[in-house]
Amino acid sequence: KQEVTQIPxxxxxxxxxxxVLNCSFTDSAIYNLQWFRQDxxxxxxxxxxxxxSQREQTSGRLNASLDKSSGRSTxxxxxxxxxxxxxYLCAVEGGGADGLTFGKGTHLIIQP
Amino acid sequence: xxxxxxxxxxxxxxxxxxxRLRCSPMKGHSHVxxxxxxxxxxxxxxxxxxKENIIDESxxxxxxxxAEFPKEGPSILxxxxxxxxxxxxxxxxxxxxxxxxxxxxxxxxxxxxxxxV
Numbered sequence: 001k002q003e004v005t006q007i008p009x010x011x012x013x014x015x016x017x018x019x020v021l022n023c024s025f026t027d028s029a030i031y032n033l034q035w036f037r038q039d040x041x042x043x044x045x046x047x048x049x050x051x052x053s054q055r056e057q058t059s060g061r062l063n064a065s066l067d068k069s070s071g072r073s074t075x076x077x078x079x080x081x082x083x084x085x086x087x088y089l090c091a092v093e094g095g096g097a098d099g100l101t102f103g104k105g106t107h108l109i110i111q112p
Numbered sequence: 113x114x115x116x117x118x119x120x121x122x123x124x125x126x127x128x129x130x131x132r133l134r135c136s137p138m139k140g141h142s143h144v145x146x147x148x149x150x151x152x153x154x155x156x157x158x159x160x161x162x163k164e165n166i167i168d169e170s171x172x173x174x175x176x177x178x179a180e181f182p183k184e185g186p187s188i189l190x191x192x193x194x195x196x197x198x199x200x201x202x203x204x205x206x207x208x209x210x211x212x213x214x215x216x217x218x219x220x221x222x223x224x225x226x227x228x229v
Binding site: 004032034036041042045049089091096098099100101103104105 | 155
Protein backbone atom coordinates (compact mmCIF):
# COMPACT_ATOMS: atom_id res chain seq x y z
CA LYS A 1 0.00 0.00 0.00
CA GLN A 2 1.39 3.37 -1.03
CA GLU A 3 2.25 5.81 1.74
CA VAL A 4 3.27 9.43 1.24
CA THR A 5 5.15 11.38 3.87
CA GLN A 6 5.85 15.09 3.88
CA ILE A 7 8.54 16.77 5.91
CA PRO A 8 8.46 19.14 7.65
CA UNK A 9 4.86 19.20 8.86
CA UNK A 10 5.15 22.94 9.45
CA UNK A 11 7.62 25.61 8.46
CA UNK A 12 7.88 29.32 9.24
CA UNK A 13 10.49 31.47 7.48
CA UNK A 14 11.08 35.18 6.84
CA UNK A 15 10.05 36.66 3.54
CA UNK A 16 12.63 36.42 0.77
CA UNK A 17 14.16 33.10 1.78
CA UNK A 18 14.46 30.16 -0.56
CA UNK A 19 13.00 26.97 0.85
CA VAL A 20 12.57 23.28 0.15
CA LEU A 21 9.63 21.05 0.97
CA ASN A 22 10.14 17.30 0.96
CA CYS A 23 7.92 14.43 -0.08
CA SER A 24 8.68 10.72 0.04
CA PHE A 25 6.67 7.73 -1.11
CA THR A 26 7.06 4.04 -0.37
CA ASP A 27 6.16 2.47 -3.72
CA SER A 28 8.25 3.77 -6.61
CA ALA A 29 5.85 2.35 -9.21
CA ILE A 30 4.09 5.65 -9.81
CA TYR A 31 2.83 7.28 -12.98
CA ASN A 32 3.05 10.85 -11.83
CA LEU A 33 3.42 13.11 -8.84
CA GLN A 34 1.51 16.30 -8.25
CA TRP A 35 2.10 19.22 -5.91
CA PHE A 36 -0.93 21.17 -4.71
CA ARG A 37 -1.51 24.25 -2.66
CA GLN A 38 -4.41 24.44 -0.21
CA ASP A 39 -5.45 27.69 1.44
CA UNK A 40 -7.44 27.60 4.71
CA UNK A 41 -11.04 26.61 4.05
CA UNK A 42 -10.41 26.42 0.33
CA UNK A 43 -9.93 23.80 -2.32
CA UNK A 44 -6.76 22.48 -3.90
CA UNK A 45 -4.85 24.33 -6.57
CA UNK A 46 -2.56 22.25 -8.74
CA UNK A 47 0.95 23.71 -8.86
CA UNK A 48 3.05 21.22 -10.76
CA UNK A 49 2.66 17.73 -12.21
CA UNK A 50 5.71 15.59 -12.90
CA UNK A 51 5.32 12.50 -15.02
CA UNK A 52 7.30 9.44 -13.97
CA SER A 53 9.64 9.82 -16.95
CA GLN A 54 10.49 13.41 -15.99
CA ARG A 55 13.04 14.66 -13.47
CA GLU A 56 11.66 18.13 -12.79
CA GLN A 57 9.09 20.76 -13.65
CA THR A 58 9.25 24.52 -13.21
CA SER A 59 6.58 27.18 -12.94
CA GLY A 60 7.65 30.69 -12.04
CA ARG A 61 9.36 30.64 -8.64
CA LEU A 62 8.47 26.97 -8.12
CA ASN A 63 10.59 24.01 -9.10
CA ALA A 64 9.68 20.42 -8.37
CA SER A 65 12.04 17.49 -8.76
CA LEU A 66 11.35 13.80 -8.83
CA ASP A 67 13.66 10.90 -8.05
CA LYS A 68 11.39 7.97 -8.70
CA SER A 69 13.87 5.25 -7.84
CA SER A 70 14.50 6.62 -4.35
CA GLY A 71 10.87 7.60 -3.81
CA ARG A 72 11.49 11.30 -3.28
CA SER A 73 10.32 14.64 -4.56
CA THR A 74 11.17 18.17 -3.52
CA UNK A 75 9.36 21.44 -4.07
CA UNK A 76 11.69 24.40 -4.19
CA UNK A 77 10.22 27.87 -3.65
CA UNK A 78 12.49 30.76 -4.54
CA UNK A 79 12.30 34.22 -2.99
CA UNK A 80 9.34 33.38 -0.77
CA UNK A 81 6.53 35.90 -0.31
CA UNK A 82 3.79 36.21 2.34
CA UNK A 83 1.28 35.17 -0.33
CA UNK A 84 2.99 31.79 -0.49
CA UNK A 85 1.64 30.99 2.98
CA UNK A 86 -0.55 27.90 2.62
CA UNK A 87 -0.50 24.14 3.06
CA TYR A 88 1.42 22.32 0.35
CA LEU A 89 0.31 18.82 -0.52
CA CYS A 90 2.17 16.13 -2.40
CA ALA A 91 0.21 13.37 -4.14
CA VAL A 92 1.21 10.37 -6.25
CA GLU A 93 -0.75 8.35 -8.74
CA GLY A 94 -0.14 4.64 -9.05
CA GLY A 95 -1.32 2.15 -11.62
CA GLY A 96 -4.77 1.47 -10.26
CA ALA A 97 -8.06 3.33 -10.48
CA ASP A 98 -7.97 4.47 -6.87
CA GLY A 99 -7.00 8.05 -7.50
CA LEU A 100 -4.22 9.96 -5.80
CA THR A 101 -2.46 9.11 -2.55
CA PHE A 102 -1.79 12.26 -0.57
CA GLY A 103 0.64 13.23 2.12
CA LYS A 104 -0.60 15.19 5.13
CA GLY A 105 1.00 18.35 3.85
CA THR A 106 3.47 21.00 4.94
CA HIS A 107 1.92 24.06 6.58
CA LEU A 108 4.02 26.99 5.40
CA ILE A 109 4.05 30.46 6.92
CA ILE A 110 6.07 33.24 5.32
CA GLN A 111 6.66 36.08 7.77
CA PRO A 112 6.49 39.59 6.28
CA UNK B 113 -14.64 27.19 -18.73
CA UNK B 114 -15.73 27.03 -15.14
CA UNK B 115 -13.74 24.86 -12.80
CA UNK B 116 -15.04 21.94 -10.78
CA UNK B 117 -18.12 23.15 -8.93
CA UNK B 118 -19.17 21.72 -5.61
CA UNK B 119 -22.22 22.64 -3.60
CA UNK B 120 -23.07 23.37 -1.00
CA UNK B 121 -19.83 24.82 0.30
CA UNK B 122 -20.94 24.28 3.87
CA UNK B 123 -23.50 21.81 5.14
CA UNK B 124 -24.72 21.28 8.68
CA UNK B 125 -26.68 18.17 9.52
CA UNK B 126 -27.99 16.68 12.74
CA UNK B 127 -27.06 13.14 13.62
CA UNK B 128 -29.27 10.70 11.75
CA UNK B 129 -30.06 13.01 8.85
CA UNK B 130 -28.96 12.54 5.26
CA UNK B 131 -26.29 14.61 3.53
CA ARG B 132 -26.15 15.10 -0.24
CA LEU B 133 -23.04 16.60 -1.75
CA ARG B 134 -22.96 17.61 -5.40
CA CYS B 135 -20.11 17.91 -7.85
CA SER B 136 -20.22 19.24 -11.38
CA PRO B 137 -17.00 18.37 -13.22
CA MET B 138 -15.22 20.69 -15.57
CA LYS B 139 -16.69 20.86 -19.05
CA GLY B 140 -15.53 17.93 -21.10
CA HIS B 141 -14.48 15.86 -18.09
CA SER B 142 -16.17 12.51 -17.68
CA HIS B 143 -14.07 11.13 -14.81
CA VAL B 144 -14.94 12.10 -11.24
CA UNK B 145 -13.16 11.28 -7.98
CA UNK B 146 -14.35 11.93 -4.42
CA UNK B 147 -11.94 12.43 -1.53
CA UNK B 148 -12.46 13.01 2.17
CA UNK B 149 -10.24 15.15 4.39
CA UNK B 150 -10.71 14.53 8.08
CA UNK B 151 -9.39 17.12 10.55
CA UNK B 152 -5.59 16.94 10.79
CA UNK B 153 -5.50 14.17 8.19
CA UNK B 154 -4.53 14.01 4.55
CA UNK B 155 -7.01 13.60 1.75
CA UNK B 156 -8.18 10.02 1.31
CA UNK B 157 -9.60 8.55 -1.87
CA UNK B 158 -13.21 7.41 -1.62
CA UNK B 159 -14.61 6.58 -5.05
CA UNK B 160 -13.95 6.94 -8.78
CA UNK B 161 -16.84 7.24 -11.21
CA UNK B 162 -17.43 7.64 -14.89
CA LYS B 163 -20.79 8.52 -16.36
CA GLU B 164 -23.33 6.00 -15.04
CA ASN B 165 -20.60 3.71 -13.68
CA ILE B 166 -18.75 3.24 -10.44
CA ILE B 167 -15.24 2.17 -11.37
CA ASP B 168 -13.52 1.91 -7.99
CA GLU B 169 -15.16 2.37 -4.60
CA SER B 170 -12.42 0.79 -2.53
CA UNK B 171 -12.13 3.86 -0.30
CA UNK B 172 -15.81 4.19 0.45
CA UNK B 173 -17.16 3.07 3.83
CA UNK B 174 -19.28 -0.04 3.35
CA UNK B 175 -22.36 1.36 5.01
CA UNK B 176 -24.30 4.61 4.72
CA UNK B 177 -22.20 6.03 1.89
CA UNK B 178 -23.10 5.90 -1.80
CA ALA B 179 -22.12 7.78 -4.93
CA GLU B 180 -23.52 8.21 -8.39
CA PHE B 181 -22.68 10.04 -11.59
CA PRO B 182 -25.76 10.01 -13.80
CA LYS B 183 -25.83 10.54 -17.54
CA GLU B 184 -27.21 14.00 -16.96
CA GLY B 185 -26.43 16.24 -14.01
CA PRO B 186 -23.80 16.35 -11.29
CA SER B 187 -22.17 13.56 -9.38
CA ILE B 188 -23.76 13.01 -5.97
CA LEU B 189 -22.13 11.72 -2.80
CA UNK B 190 -24.82 10.63 -0.39
CA UNK B 191 -24.32 9.94 3.30
CA UNK B 192 -27.25 8.42 5.12
CA UNK B 193 -27.82 8.64 8.89
CA UNK B 194 -24.83 10.88 9.44
CA UNK B 195 -22.73 10.58 12.59
CA UNK B 196 -20.28 13.04 14.17
CA UNK B 197 -17.35 11.14 12.67
CA UNK B 198 -18.59 12.04 9.18
CA UNK B 199 -17.68 15.68 9.82
CA UNK B 200 -15.00 16.46 7.27
CA UNK B 201 -14.24 18.30 4.06
CA UNK B 202 -15.31 16.36 0.99
CA UNK B 203 -13.52 17.19 -2.24
CA UNK B 204 -14.39 16.28 -5.76
CA UNK B 205 -11.87 16.13 -8.60
CA UNK B 206 -12.42 15.69 -12.30
CA UNK B 207 -10.19 14.66 -15.15
CA UNK B 208 -10.57 14.51 -18.92
CA UNK B 209 -8.80 11.16 -19.05
CA UNK B 210 -9.05 7.94 -17.14
CA UNK B 211 -6.20 6.40 -15.16
CA UNK B 212 -5.13 4.39 -18.17
CA UNK B 213 -3.95 7.54 -19.90
CA UNK B 214 -0.97 9.68 -18.94
CA UNK B 215 -0.49 12.37 -17.89
CA UNK B 216 -3.51 12.28 -15.66
CA UNK B 217 -3.98 15.63 -14.02
CA UNK B 218 -6.77 16.07 -11.52
CA UNK B 219 -8.61 19.35 -11.04
CA UNK B 220 -10.21 19.87 -7.66
CA UNK B 221 -13.30 21.71 -6.50
CA UNK B 222 -13.51 24.00 -3.46
CA UNK B 223 -14.94 21.23 -1.32
CA UNK B 224 -18.00 20.81 0.85
CA UNK B 225 -17.46 21.13 4.58
CA UNK B 226 -19.87 18.88 6.39
CA UNK B 227 -20.51 19.44 10.06
CA UNK B 228 -22.63 16.94 11.97
CA VAL B 229 -24.11 18.29 15.19
